[in-house]
Amino acid sequence: MAAPRDEQERLITLAEKAAVELEGAQPRQVLQWAKDEFGDNLCMTSSMADAVLSTLAGEVIPGIDVIFLDTGYHFAETVGTRDAVSATVPVNVLSVRPSQTVAEQDETYGPKLYERNPDLCCHLRKVRPLQASLSSYWAWMSGIRRDETPDRADMPIVSWDPKREMVKINPLACWTQDDVDAYVAEKGVLINPLMYDGFASIGCAPCTRRVAPGEDPRAGRWAGMNKTECGLHT
Ligand code: SF4
DSSP: OOOOHHHHHHHHHHHHHHHHHTTTOOHHHHHHHHHHHHGGGEEEEOOSSBOHHHHHHHHHSTTOEEEEEOOSOOOHHHHHHHHHHHHHSSSEEEEEOOSSOHHHHHHHHOSOHHHHOHHHHHIIIIIHHHHHHHTTOSEEEOOOOTTSOGGGTTOOSEEEETTTTEEEEOTTTTOOHHHHHHHHHHHTOOBOGGGGTTOSSOOOGGGBOOOOTTSOGGGGBSTTSSOOOOSSOO
8 A cells, every 4th residue: 555645754754865875885785775664565666678676686575576567568588587587586576467458559549559659658558557556555666777878877776756656766776787797697697588689678579679789778769769768767
């Protein structure tokens, strides 16, 4: 259940304080703080591009709910990664689906809405389902990092998410790609096979393409469109 109104002021102050105190902290320390503060009122999201945050969270907060937005447009490899995480990592993977199937959406809005109005498509298939599923918690975590895009360069490790009226935590915020690679090698972390096939950032199949060596990893998302985020982290 969402935090009651009279708790929200306390959570806003808590988030501001934690943003300062946890600045530069390693992911395990952030995860331990989140577990101590929120217990069962905590969840995380995963795009299933890799299982880095799921694996770290499984170490520190075994059984944590991991929300996967099952848009109906995912690559088979992404769905396979979700199933492998669910079977091998000690977390509770929850597949959250939009209110309409792709066929129903096509009937309502016409086919290939992602080509004509990707913001609306993302709203219907990602933002709204996430909003509904997060309403059961007081805090949510994601695996986004500061080094991924210029828009994410200044994001705090902990903040108040005013849109969803809950605390947002980014345990990997301070990690670089090198840190991720070292952890993956050390723990044998599950990686979506597409990451070894030219995809540097993975979203829905119609809106994701391979990138060339040296190209911005996010350049393959909504390529050719004036869009860089799906609206989950903005
Ligand atoms: Fe639709 Fe593309 Fe957004 Fe997926 S990423 S929800 S297909 S616009």
